[in-house]
Amino acid sequence: MYCRDPVLLAPPSRLINRLRHVAQASLLASVLLFVAVAATLSIFPSAARMPATVGYLLVSLTGVFGIAWLALVIAFQNGIVKCPCCGGCFARRQVGIPWLWFPSRCDECGYDVSTGHREGDF
Numbered sequence: 809m810y811c812r813d814p815v816l817l818a819p820p821s822r823l824i825n826r827l828r829h830v831a832q833a834s835l836l837a838s839v840l841l842f843v844a845v846a847a848t849l850s851i852f853p854s855a856a857r858m859p860a861t862v863g864y865l866l867v868s869l870t871g872v873f874g875i876a877w878l879a880l881v882i883a884f885q886n887g888i889v890k891c892p893c894c895g896g897c898f899a900r901r902q903v904g905i906p907w908l909w910f911p912s913r914c915d916e917c918g919y920d921v922s923t924g925h926r927e928g929d930f
């Protein structure tokens with residue numbers, strides 16, 4: 809049974825939309841930090857002698873963003889994040905490159921958390 813009340817659908821839709829954005833931003837931040845550190849060390853080898861706390865901070869940030877992304881991937885793919893409209897697994901199949909993009913549309917019923925509409929509804 810589908811829930812079609814926009815008032816009831818709005819808060820969980822916003823939450824899922826934020827989770828999608830956090831997952832995509834944390835992956836991007838993790839990759840960018842890793843590339844920035846690797847490029848800095850290859851261009852300026854003397855940077856390897858930077859204070860250890862700076863290195864630990866960069867590695868820790870990369871790890872924190874990576875763990876946040878991985879936790880959200882697991883939550884989306886294992887049905888922990890449920891569709892507010894149909895109650896099914898929201899994003900079991902991910903569009904495009906697997907694990908890199910979280911769709912805004914439910915796999916089961918087609919409800920879009922960005923627009924708040926479902927395919928076929930007016």
Ligand SMILES: [Zn+2]
Pocket residue numbers: 891892893894895896914915916917918919
């Ligand atoms: Zn759904």
